[in-house]
Amino acid sequence: MKTILAYGDSLTWGSDAATGGRHGFDDRWPNVLAAALGGKARVFADGLRGRTTAYDEFLADCDRNGARTLPTSLYMHAPVDLIILMLGANDMKPHIAGTAVAAMQGMRRLISIAKNHNSGLVDETRPDILIVAPPPLCETADPEFAAMFAGGIPESRMLASLYADLADEQGVGFFDASSVAETTPIDGVHMDAANTRAIGKALVPVATVMLGL
DSSP: OEEEEEEESHHHHTEETTTTEEOOGGGSHHHHHHHHHGGGEEEEEEEOTTOBSSOOOTTOSSOOBHHHHHHHHHHHHOSOSEEEEEOOTGGGSTTTOOSHHHHHHHHHHHHHHHHHOOOOOTTOOOOEEEEEEOOOOOOOSOHHHHHHTTTHHHHHTTHHHHHHHHHHHHTOEEEEGGGTOOOOTTTSSOOOHHHHHHHHHHHHHHHHHHHTO
């Protein structure tokens, strides 16, 4: 059985803007993907709210720097056949990075870590890598989120193009989540259950091809 690591932020964790809680287990996109793949692959979801690609978040009480915690996750779930990296939305916060180019540079760092990671297992092979551009931010009437991501909407719309070019440069897979999903205006950042399910469904054929299932 193949192993997939879904490494992301609150969009992977399953934040529900409508309730302020978490989407049900069966609605979160990594679990939708796992269910559709059946017994062909297991999917480990490592989603941390507020996680960035490679930048520190000094307001947090946990380590949200994705580049710093990725090696631990790879060790924990080894051997990994496919790693899905869906990060970048939190990089849009002006106090963290604030630009799509910065997110792309952080994603490049994550790819480098994944390519060069060695868990010390016998006959270990490097995982295939799929980068997913999250759906762009949208307008919201929520004053806190609007301020937290000030200027982030136009920058977030650039992520898909930058990530696609990065994927070509690095020889990894790419998927644009905005082709099947969108964020909710409730907070402008997260997705409702239908949209997070849509990402899981859309990734099924991509993962199937990349893993040779």
